[in-house]
Amino acid sequence: MAVIKPFDAVRPRGDVAHRVAALPYDVYNRQEALEEVEKEPLSFLSIDRAETQFPMDVNPYDQKVYEKARNSLRTMINKGVFIKEGQSCYYIYELTMNGRSQTGLVGCAAIDDYLQDVIKKHEKTREDKEIDRINHVDICDAQTGPIFLAYRSQKAINEAVKATKNNTPLYDFTAPDGVRHQVWKIDEPNTINTIYHEFKKVESVYIADGHHRTASAVKVGLKRRSEHPSYTGEEEFNFFLSVLFPHDQLMILDYNRVVKDLNGQSKEEFLQKTAKSFIVEEIGEEPYKPMEKGTFGMYLEGVWYKLTAKEEICSVDPVDGLDVALLQNHLLTPVLDIKDIRTDKRIDFVGGIRGLKELEKRANSDMKLAFAMFPTSIDELFNVSDAGLLMPPKSTWFEPKLRSGLFIHELS
Incomplete structure (x- = not known):
């Protein structure tokens, strides 16, 4: 106690x-x-x-x-x-x-x-x-x-x-x-x-x-x-x-990701590989903020997309079921070859307090691609901790x- x-x-x-x-x-x-x-x-x-x-x-x-x-x-x-x-x-x-x-x-x-x-x-x-x-x-x-x-x-x-x-x-x-x-x-x-x-x-x-x-x-x-x-x-x-x-x-606010390049792929190749694990919907120029677990906003070359995790990649595991893990395990690692986000210089992180416009700014300047995350919940944090497990890096952003x-x- x-x-x-x-x-x-x-x-x-x-x-x-x-x-x-x-x-x-x-x-x-x-x-x-x-x-x-x-x-x-x-x-x-x-x-x-x-x-x-x-x-x-x-x-x-x-x-x-x-x-x-x-x-x-x-x-x-x-x-x-x-x-x-x-x-x-x-x-x-x-x-x-x-x-x-x-x-x-x-x-x-x-x-x-x-x-x-x-x-x-x-x-x-x-x-x-x-x-x-x-x-x-x-x-x-x-x-x-x-x-x-x-x-x-x-x-x-x-x-x-x-x-x-x-x-x-x-x-x-x-x-x-x-x-x-x-x-x-x-x-x-x-x-x-x-x-x-x-x-x-x-x-x-x-x-x-x-x-x-x-x-x-x-x-x-x-x-x-x-x-x-x-x-x-x-x-x-x-x-x-x-x-x-x-x-x-x-x-808990979203902890978003920006990526330097498409790992040598064309835009079309990248989207095709992404579609193996996610339903990809083109939204347009208006920023897309994910409103539920299992969905992601993606910004690439001036266009926003909605990604929805396909059922077969979702998990009830306290860690593997986190949105940050879904993105890592089914897109960042297999498609973009970003294996360790603690050390890989091709990825950076943007706290949700900075807004979606900051993601656009980064993707249009020093980076190429941005992902807007749905925030990890406090219950998910408790579940991971209770299981004696560790969250992936940059899973939570607390404000104030x-x-x-x-x-x-x-x-x-």
């Missing part, structure tokens, strides 16, 4: 929270991160991406970069930009985008739940990306980016969250991208007790976004355990910062993104 505990947070003062809050560290390349920090010196990217404080020829993974992150965090605490709560609390974090809200609970999940598969994964991690965050967390002695977790909605937790939202929020601001962020504090002992024990009844929690941050937090915790062999399990390094959302409030810097979990 899930252990989600309250924690003594470090968080920004109310009057500067909107300036501190930043999109996740991995949303930006180095130049983009630098530009954000130059625009807003209080941006948490100055800590999450501390290489922004050095010349461009400094290796972003140099030891001194992580030490700069630690020192910057301590300086901002000492100057009062960040305050220490002084007591263990939960928080409610609500994000509203385009009139639609999702409300999560901020707390700390247990690394033992991750190790024992109470917290379930659906994505493979890369060691190099883990090492970066391991160093960042370990040297800063704090977790600075929350993990995006999901759970099957529970009435008692929903009611506790709803009641707390009647209080005045700690933070209420709209970011430059139009997303509204509201935060409330839960410090009432009975409410804390209710939430803690209701989560103990939850059988499984799922990583929605943040597999690398989770794996890194767990490895730092295990490292600290080895350094403190008399640990009790209650130390802060045994837990990691998380925001947990009920499944029925989450929206959690901001970093609003909550910091110190490890000692």
